[in-house]
Amino acid sequence: MANLAIDSIKDRTFDAIVIGSGASGGWAAKEFTEKGLKTLVLERGRDVVHVKDYPTTNLYPYELDHRGEVTYEDKQLNPIANRCYAYKEDTAHFFVKDDEHPYIQEKEFDWIRGYQVGGKTLLWARQTQRWSEYDFEGPARDGFAVDWPIRYDDIAPWYSYVERFVGIAGNRDGVATLPDGEFLPAYPLNAAEDHFREVVSKHYQGRHIISARCAHLSQPQPIHIQQGRVQCQNRTLCQRGCPFGGYFSSNASTIPWAQKTGNLTLRPFSVVHSILYDQESGKATGVRVVDTNTKEEMEFYAQVIFVNASTLNTNLILMNSLSDRFPEGLGNDNGLLGKYVAFHNYTARISAEYHGLSQYKTDGRNPAGGGYIPNFRNVHRQETDFLRGWAAAFGASRPEVRDTGGVGADLKEALQLPRLGDWRVHSHMMAETIPKESNRVWLDTNRRDAWGVPLLHVSIEYADDDWQRRQDYYEQMTEMYEAAGFTNIKTTDDPRRPGNDIHEMGGVRMGHDPKTSLLNKWNQLHGCNNVYVTDGACMTSTATQNPTLTYMALTARAVDHAVAELKKGNL
Numbered sequence: 001m002a003n004l005a006i007d008s009i010k011d012r013t014f015d016a017i018v019i020g021s022g023a024s025g026g027w028a029a030k031e032f033t034e035k036g037l038k039t040l041v042l043e044r045g046r047d048v049v050h051v052k053d054y055p056t057t058n059l060y061p062y063e064l065d066h067r068g069e070v071t072y073e074d075k076q077l078n079p080i081a082n083r084c085y086a087y088k089e090d091t092a093h094f095f096v097k098d099d100e101h102p103y104i105q106e107k108e109f110d111w112i113r114g115y116q117v118g119g120k121t122l123l124w125a126r127q128t129q130r131w132s133e134y135d136f137e138g139p140a141r142d143g144f145a146v147d148w149p150i151r152y153d154d155i156a157p158w159y160s161y162v163e164r165f166v167g168i169a170g171n172r173d174g175v176a177t178l179p180d181g182e183f184l185p186a187y188p189l190n191a192a193e194d195h196f197r198e199v200v201s202k203h204y205q206g207r208h209i210i211s212a213r214c215a216h217l218s219q220p221q222p223i224h225i226q227q228g229r230v231q232c233q234n235r236t237l238c239q240r241g242c243p244f245g246g247y248f249s250s251n252a253s254t255i256p257w258a259q260k261t262g263n264l265t266l267r268p269f270s271v272v273h274s275i276l277y278d279q280e281s282g283k284a285t286g287v288r289v290v291d292t293n294t295k296e297e298m299e300f301y302a303q304v305i306f307v308n309a310s311t312l313n314t315n316l317i318l319m320n321s322l323s324d325r326f327p328e329g330l331g332n333d334n335g336l337l338g339k340y341v342a343f344h345n346y347t348a349r350i351s352a353e354y355h356g357l358s359q360y361k362t363d364g365r366n367p368a369g370g371g372y373i374p375n376f377r378n379v380h381r382q383e384t385d386f387l388r389g390w391a392a393a394f395g396a397s398r399p400e401v402r403d404t405g406g407v408g409a410d411l412k413e414a415l416q417l418p419r420l421g422d423w424r425v426h427s428h429m430m431a432e433t434i435p436k437e438s439n440r441v442w443l444d445t446n447r448r449d450a451w452g453v454p455l456l457h458v459s460i461e462y463a464d465d466d467w468q469r470r471q472d473y474y475e476q477m478t479e480m481y482e483a484a485g486f487t488n489i490k491t492t493d494d495p496r497r498p499g500n501d502i503h504e505m506g507g508v509r510m511g512h513d514p515k516t517s518l519l520n521k522w523n524q525l526h527g528c529n530n531v532y533v534t535d536g537a538c539m540t541s542t543a544t545q546n547p548t549l550t551y552m553a554l555t556a557r558a559v560d561h562a563v564a565e566l567k568k569g570n571l
Contacts, residue, residue, distance in 0.1 A: 022119025
């Protein structure tokens, strides 16, 4: 029996453990296994195998019971999930339902989750922009949060490394606030979008309309073919799971790549309860796991642990990792764990019409979504009453118009002869928010979930400066719309709650000083250097860009560092 116990411990011991299989977790798995480390990836949800487990990917609308619409009953049962733009009849199986993992909202917050292998990479909007030197320097320059311990030059080569493997469609636009990368051919702007680009370029110095950069294979390279991925078919059914691998997901890319090395052990249905800490060595020794289905507890061991459970769950795991050395959570000597959580403000939209360019129409579908407006506010100097700025999406299309004024045969004939109407243009804001200590999460000491883990309290809200950025977006976009000859301009307040942007960041922020941050410049916990955090929880500030590319680049960089430290015997 003793030998069986020893063998069991041996079977549960790895070189590295990665918690989570989404964008950053998948990259950690790829990097560790490629470098020869026996790696365990723990995923609390079910396994989703590329192609095989995309049940709706090729269905026509009439093959869905409700033509893609969510039922009234589902909306009543899942108000949080239903507020997500991607939650539809054909994608609901990739979302956590409201009763499956409850949390406590001290203030209204939409926690959108995807518990399965691949996480939310099956659901993300695939927008991929680099941060710039202005973003990494922002907190120090503008006096908020804490100084980032890295700069653009530190991460730039890792952006390139990730972009080449992922496949990013985009142009080299020469915009200082949005550095160029390693791009596949971009998806072009249509006629109305390009008209807006020309007007803005002519009338506004430092403002740019570019083709949105996205993680789609517009022209696959050999590295993508080796992954088993082929060209994006422009179906724009991405949230169903792409059988072509035309866009990046962990399922189609990093997880299969790691599996090919023979060094990956993937364990779905594994809720990570906490990280185990040994006070004598001052190191983490492994993780405690609860089987999602059986509720059986077990432990796994490794020399290095990467926490990539997504921002709020990463905070939760660290806060629940208690020991005599860390009674308030692993690495939490300064009491800042779970604080300074931030997000993106998407609460504004602006639409209009354009009566020109009637000789043109749109052709096909654009998986990039159209144009992107990089931030131009408060870049070189403070020019507003609020700190930092906003970016925006921009798109245009011509809807079909049918004459419904007739009766009988005349009506029937008219309905069969649609025509293209005037251009409709639209935009939504993507504004930075400033991390604030009052925006935080913490554990409930009395209530636990089905796996014995304390429930998470979430207290995150907008602030006055968020509404200032929104008003500035309305004013500046209206002015640019008018300059482009757009008419019937309408601004719309979007009532979405914090969290609905699905870009929550922070709580385990990076920094120079252990007194004011949790992680160092390599994403190691100051207080426990064999534990790394490289998902959204590590972010010191939010910038305006979509953050997933940055998570992946930070992860690849951190794994490179961890492996080097292991070889030196420092971990």
